[in-house]
Amino acid sequence: SQQGEEDPQALSIQEGENATMNCSYKTSINNLQWYRQNSGRGLVHLILIRSNEREKHSGRLRVTLDTSKKSSSLLITASRAADTASYFCATEAYMNSGYSTLTFGKGTMLLVSP
Amino acid sequence: EAQVTQNPRYLITVTGKKLTVTCSQNMNHEYMSWYRQDPGLGLRQIYYSMNVEVTDKGDVPEGYKVSRKEKRNFPLILESPSPNQTSLYFCASSLRVPGPEAFFGQGTRLTVV
Numbered sequence: 407s408q409q410g411e412e413d414p415q416a417l418s419i420q421e422g423e424n425a426t427m428n429c430s431y432k433t434s435i436n437n438l439q440w441y442r443q444n445s446g447r448g449l450v451h452l453i454l455i456r457s458n459e460r461e462k463h464s465g466r467l468r469v470t471l472d473t474s475k476k477s478s479s480l481l482i483t484a485s486r487a488a489d490t491a492s493y494f495c496a497t498e499a500y501m502n503s504g505y506s507t508l509t510f511g512k513g514t515m516l517l518v519s520p
Numbered sequence: 521e522a523q524v525t526q527n528p529r530y531l532i533t534v535t536g537k538k539l540t541v542t543c544s545q546n547m548n549h550e551y552m553s554w555y556r557q558d559p560g561l562g563l564r565q566i567y568y569s570m571n572v573e574v575t576d577k578g579d580v581p582e583g584y585k586v587s588r589k590e591k592r593n594f595p596l597i598l599e600s601p602s603p604n605q606t607s608l609y610f611c612a613s614s615l616r617v618p619g620p621e622a623f624f625g626q627g628t629r630l631t632v633v
Contacts, residue, residue: 448625448626449612449624451622451623494562503576507568508614508622510555511562512560512562513562
């Protein structure tokens with residue numbers, strides 16, 4: 407099934423540094439979304455980028471989308487300890503049924519040390 | 521407050537004892553879904569519902585049932601739970617699909633012994 411794959415699986419940085427996570431997927435999509443999950447809690451939506459968009463910003467977040475390479479990246483600038491969490495990309499695409507659904511990758515665990 | 525509410529948050533049960541995990545949203549969302557999260561496997565979709573009385577299988581539907589009799593509720597039913605269904609379960613809803621963000625419940629940690 408359609409699935410995003412994040413890279414790296416884990417990332418450890420110091421406060422103030424930038425964190426970059428990548429996501430690759432397999433088939434055409436309607437949009438790609440990034441979510442954050444604090445340990446064991448529900449996921450929280452961060453940002454959505456549509457298939458006809460190439461870049462989007464929200465605060466310290468920057469997302470890029472390259473549909474020709476079927477990949478996306480999430481950049482968190484000037485990271486803080488509070489950014490420590492798992493980050494998931496999710497792709498929304500039409501299924502054979504004609505409905506569309508949201509499929510998640512396995513996530514990147516980000517650790518930001520003070 | 522806009523939210524997705526799951527109950528219970530934690531559940532320990534025995535193999536074969538039927539259980540239901542409830543999910544309710546107060547945002548009048550059309551689309552609801554269930555995921556399970558396991559270490560190293562990420563989130564995998566179990567079932568989803570496009571609207572009342574419209575449900576379909578996700579990637580891992582075996583051993584689960586759902587119903588969508590009302591727009592706000594989307595219960596997950598395990599008719600005969602087995603230990604391999606021990607997992608962290610999330611319910612999510614969104615206004616429609618395709619479209620905006622999904623809102624997640626806080627999760628239900630299920631242990632089947």
